[in-house]
Amino acid sequence: MKITFTLNDETLTMDIKEDIRLLDFLRDELGLTGTKEGCGEGECGACTVIIDGKAVNSCLVLLPEIDGSEITTIEGLSKNGELDPIQKAFIDEGAVQCGFCTPGMIMSTKALLDRKVYPSDEEIMEAIEGNLCRCTGYYKIIQAMRTAAENLRKANE
Numbered sequence: 314m315k316i317t318f319t320l321n322d323e324t325l326t327m328d329i330k331e332d333i334r335l336l337d338f339l340r341d342e343l344g345l346t347g348t349k350e351g352c353g354e355g356e357c358g359a360c361t362v363i364i365d366g367k368a369v370n371s372c373l374v375l376l377p378e379i380d381g382s383e384i385t386t387i388e389g390l391s392k393n394g395e396l397d398p399i400q401k402a403f404i405d406e407g408a409v410q411c412g413f414c415t416p417g418m419i420m421s422t423k424a425l426l427d428r429k430v431y432p433s434d435e436e437i438m439e440a441i442e443g444n445l446c447r448c449t450g451y452y453k454i455i456q457a458m459r460t461a462a463e464n465l466r467k468a469n470e
Contacts, residue, residue, distance in 0.1 A: 315329075316381075318379045320384050331377050336374075357417075357445045366427060367424060368424035385420070408456070421443070425458070438455065440458070441455075
């Protein structure tokens, strides 16, 4: 089967097998290993990517479903060797411990901040409710999300 999709701002047309998950395709076929496999059941958020503006668990998506879609992975956030402001905020706020959940958390944050410039604390917590972190109490992650929102607002003024 042939599909066309945009991945990290690059349009691709590829022959694919219909029974491969997006997660496996990204990691095994394209070498984009920033997207992690945690549970394989859509429960942990480690494999979160953005598809057409929405945070999605890539372990639950089969390749035919992405035909015509725009996908962003953690690798697609940095530009010209510069980290995205969300990535910087996670580092600056110490919201990275073991780092396993971090790409998924950052992608969920990006999906939120792309649609909401002034998210409330409730909206921030809702945005990451599908992302599990076993290392933190989420405080630094939530603070990083607040900082990222503030920094993005300042950058766009």
